[in-house]
Amino acid sequence: MTFVVTNALIYDPRYQTFESWGSLMVEQYAAQQLAVPTDDTDWKQWARGLLAIDVFTNEATPDPDAFENWYDWAAALVGTFNAS
16 A cells, blocks of 8 residues: 655754744745745745645645744644644
8 A cells, every 4th residue: 555645844843943944944845935034034924935835725724823923833834734
């Protein structure tokens, strides 16, 4: 029996800054040409760009506007894609 994994790779945000976590996501989805986050990056705007990628639009991804901080949103994103 063959299983096909269609979920995106989402890095665990624990022990990371937004900039380091976001950079990993930029690297993972390099073909999408996401901006590398900096100290000045609006995380919600950046998150909307990430969610525009096909693998995210086809899933019930959490809305960044429903969260006060990037970490809680990223943890919810991990939970969405790691749900069994």
